[in-house]
Amino acid sequence: MFYWVCKYILIGPILRVLFRPVLEGVEHIPAHGPAILASNHLSFCDSFFFPLMVPRRITFLAKAEYFTGKGPKGLFSRLFFSAAGCVPIDRASGSAAEAALTTGARILGEGHLLGIYPEGTRSPDGKLYRGKTGVARLALQTGVPVIPVAMINTDQVQPIGQLIPRIMRVRMRVGTPLDFSRYAGMDGNRFVERSVTDQIMYELLQLSGQEYRDVYAASVKSNTSDAEPGRTAAERIAA
Template identity: 55%
Template sequence: MFYRNAKRFVVGPAVNTVFRPWVKGLDNIPSEGAAILASNHMSFSDSVFIPVVVPRPVRFLAKNDYWKGRGFAGKWNRWFFDITGQIPMDRSGGAASQNSLAAGEGALRRGDLLGIYPEGTRSPDGRLYRGKLGVAQLALRTQVPVIPMALIGTDKVQPIDRTVPRIHRVGLIIGEPLHFDAYYPNADDRFAQRAVTDKIMSQIMRLSGQQYVDMYASVKKGTGARGPGGPPS
């Protein structure tokens, strides 16, 4: 209820008035049932624009740091992310990251739309970086469609080093759903997961027009490449 009312009466009108987002391919979002929305990631504000544009509620895998803050700001973040149904994502790797993915899997099995950024973190320079395997693991385990998406212009609104957004028109291009039936029997095979991830990234690149870099964005940033990828940061 909070999500819907905030979108309808507060966030949605404000975003639509100030940033005038345009969208192509909205009919590729299913009216019901689970799907993974896989998008490029260039700005913190990406996770604001997608829910405003997409008619159905979208749950995101959000980095668990948002639940660890102290003081009033920390309490506010925890309350906001919990009330809007977001899922904390541990990016440290190993069992912790897999447990976080399991929560995302649960949301998909309940029929939700799950937003994920396969690069695992924001692009440091506007290019599209190699996808991590989390998106493929979720898609193959749940056998739900993956809908590739491309955000346009959000890096102009709020680049990594900027706290206050700039006013700039943004767009969202939504591609046709991808199905990976041929890979379902090998859902736990990392070669199958890599093939699926690369197919998803190829479609995101086609939609966004970004230059592709065969390197993890986290490596480019110097923060390592652990974790299966997915949350906004």
């Protein structure tokens, strides 16, 4: 209930007026039944603008820390991510990846839309990075279509480290559904899962027009942090 109240009463109308979001290709999202919505990830606000423009509810997987904070900040975080339709996943445990896949399969099994960021984290510089194969395994396990979604300029609306978004039009683009049924029963085959993931990332590349880097975004962030331990993330990105 809180999801719909925020979408249509508390937050959604304000976002529509201020940012005038535009979503191309919404007709590719099915009116009924499960699907994986695989998106590039440019900004913290991605999980708000895209669900705002899709009539159906989208469930995203989010790290559990967003739901366990204390005090006013923790309360705000819980409300914020609940409003975005997120489900908490404990990424610190050894079985975190398996827990995410299990939760994702359950959501799809209930006939819902599942939102996934195959890069695993926000892009540190606006480029598109190598996708992790969890999205492929989930698609092969469940047999549902994968729909590529490109966030176009949300990194300009709210760059990493910037709390207050810039007021400008937000643009998003949805591609045609990808059918991987020809690989049925081949989940767990790392070569097949890598091939499927790369196909998904190629579609995101075509939709978004980003420059592609065949490395994981998390590795780039880690290397940057290690190289410049005395600077904040915002300062490193700004540099």
